[in-house]
Amino acid sequence: xxxxxxxxxxxxxxxxxxxxxxxxxxxxxxxxxxxxxxxxxxxxxxxxxxxxxxxxxxxxxxxxxxxxxxxxxxxxxxxxxxxxxxxxxxxxxxxxxxxxxxxxxxxxxxxxxxxxxxxxxxxxxxxxxxxxxxxxxxxxxxxxxxxxxxxxxxxxxxxxxxxxxxxxxxxxxxxxxxxxxxxxxxxxxxxxxxxxxxxxxxxxxxxxxxxxxxxxxxxxxxxxxxxxxxxxxxxxxxxxxxxxxxxxxxxxxxxxxxxxxxxxxxxxxxxxxxxxxxxxxxxxxxxxxxxxxxxxxxxxxxxxxxxxxxxxxxxxxxxxxxxxxx
Amino acid sequence: xxxxxxxxxxxxxxxxxxxxxxxxxxxxxxxxxxxxxxxxxxxxxxxxxxxxxxxxxxxxxxxxxxxxxxxxxxxxxxxxxxxxxxxxxxxxxxxxxxxxxxxxxxxxxxxxxxxxxxxxxxxxxxxxxxxxxxxxxxxxxxxxxxxxxxxxxxxxxxxxxxxxxxxxxxxxxxx
Numbered sequence: 001x002x003x004x005x006x007x008x009x010x011x012x013x014x015x016x017x018x019x020x021x022x023x024x025x026x027x028x029x030x031x032x033x034x035x036x037x038x039x040x041x042x043x044x045x046x047x048x049x050x051x052x053x054x055x056x057x058x059x060x061x062x063x064x065x066x067x068x069x070x071x072x073x074x075x076x077x078x079x080x081x082x083x084x085x086x087x088x089x090x091x092x093x094x095x096x097x098x099x100x101x102x103x104x105x106x107x108x109x110x111x112x113x114x115x116x117x118x119x120x121x122x123x124x125x126x127x128x129x130x131x132x133x134x135x136x137x138x139x140x141x142x143x144x145x146x147x148x149x150x151x152x153x154x155x156x157x158x159x160x161x162x163x164x165x166x167x168x169x170x171x172x173x174x175x176x177x178x179x180x181x182x183x184x185x186x187x188x189x190x191x192x193x194x195x196x197x198x199x200x201x202x203x204x205x206x207x208x209x210x211x212x213x214x215x216x217x218x219x220x221x222x223x224x225x226x227x228x229x230x231x232x233x234x235x236x237x238x239x240x241x242x243x244x245x246x247x248x249x250x251x252x253x254x255x256x257x258x259x260x261x262x263x264x265x266x267x268x269x270x271x272x273x274x275x276x277x278x279x280x281x282x283x284x285x286x287x288x289x290x291x292x293x294x295x296x297x298x299x300x301x302x303x304x305x306x307x308x309x310x311x312x313x314x315x316x317x318x319x320x321x322x323x324x325x326x
Numbered sequence: 327x328x329x330x331x332x333x334x335x336x337x338x339x340x341x342x343x344x345x346x347x348x349x350x351x352x353x354x355x356x357x358x359x360x361x362x363x364x365x366x367x368x369x370x371x372x373x374x375x376x377x378x379x380x381x382x383x384x385x386x387x388x389x390x391x392x393x394x395x396x397x398x399x400x401x402x403x404x405x406x407x408x409x410x411x412x413x414x415x416x417x418x419x420x421x422x423x424x425x426x427x428x429x430x431x432x433x434x435x436x437x438x439x440x441x442x443x444x445x446x447x448x449x450x451x452x453x454x455x456x457x458x459x460x461x462x463x464x465x466x467x468x469x470x471x472x473x474x475x476x477x478x479x480x481x482x483x484x485x486x487x488x489x490x491x492x493x494x495x496x497x498x499x500x501x
Binding site for chain 2 (some may be wrong): 074077116117118121122124125128129131132135136138139147150151154155158161176177178
């Protein structure tokens with residue numbers, strides 16, 4: 001019956017990717033609407049009721065625009081850089097469980113695309129590969145602003161990756177597994193945020209820095225660098241960078257839910273709905289923070305990463321270890 | 327030919343080709359990208375041979391962290407300058423000798439060993455079992471390696487400190 005499993009896998013991949021792209025499109029709308037409210041504006045309101053058709057109009061516009069490659073650019077790298085960003089972001093969702101098992105026609109279908117026993121490391125591997133999209137996009141454009149953006153992006157992402165990784169070590173210690181399915185199962189009694197609030201905060205801050213959103217948006221700082229690493233891009237390649245960012249927001253929400261908020265667990269509603277609610281809530285908080293905080297200076301960014309988050313994460317690991325042993 | 331051996335040879339070809347490309351590229355950024363592909367291929371190979379933990383670590387540390395640091399430096403270098411020329415023969419000779427020795431040893435291992443005909447059993451080492459094995463049998467080596475890394479870390483910190491203090495002292499004198 002491997003054919004059945006194969007079809008189930010394809011259906012799952014299709015649903016997950018479709019869902020991610022759909023939510024990404026409407027996350028842009030939600031972000032624009034919410035930011036507008038925070039800044040006492042109206043936001044998109046022309047295309048459809050409440051501007052609900054705006055994402056569709058935007059994607060049609062992006063798809064039909066001319067795809068310009070600057071003459072001095074490194075053509076091949078310039079063309080693949082946005083794809084690296086989008087693909088690594090989309091692939092990360094493969095290990096996120098969105099429910100227990102489903103029984104269809106006597107076949108057990110686990111509600112996760114792939115339950116890797118190194119799932120957590122897989123997520124990190126992809127996020128460290130995602131840095132290449134930013135760095136290469138900036139370099140291949142052969143423009144000073146884009147290069148500066150790319151270098152800033154690479155520096156920021158490798159600095160905060162450490163804090164991100166270290167903040168999850170206590171979670172792995174508590175769950176005794178790298179598998180995201182096992183981590184959710186370990187939170188059957190209580191979500192880890194109750195016992196690991198420090199990890200939760202470190203992870204959230206580091207994750208926001210990884211997705212380059214406003215308090216940490218130095219790689220694309222509009223008023224100093226134009227648009228940073230994606231300055232020379234147009235049409236759907238620019239769109240792919242944005243798609244990557246909004247898919248990344250969802251991934252962070254999902255990972256936050258899986259590692260600290262009990263994943264798909266929750267009363268009454270079906271598991272998938274709970275996971276979606278937690279994801280969207282995390283995304284909304286990120287939009288709220290974007291509307292509230294100014295951008296950090298470069299030295300502040302590095303100080304927070306290296307001198308605050310990493311030591312705090314290390315101390316947290318030692319304390320958690322002591323608690324587990326004694 | 328099973329699916330596994332097919333994948334193995336496919337990965338081997340990718341690794342070999344990308345490594346050759348990495349060595350021969352004049353554009354340093356391109357060389358780094360080929361090297362990243364090569365590391366990624368090796369990680370896939372580890373996964374295929376039943377070591378998912380090693381595969382993930384290979385991508386995170388080598389393809390992710392270390393090559394990004396290389397890229398970081400190389401990106402700031404102007405690529406198309408200098409006349410392109412080959413290395414002098416004097417520098418080529420050791421490379422050729424070592425290459426030949428390496429090839430000879432490789433051929434000897436491939437054809438001389440009786441075990442090369444037998445196919446490898448498919449086994450998967452879970453991260454849990456891997457960690458247990460390493461810490462139960464080779465804990466001393468693990469501790470020594472981690473001490474080595476600590477020394478490197480402290481050394482880097484010291485060098486950085488020295489520079490900051492020097493520039494601070496110089497800054498005080500000039501005005």
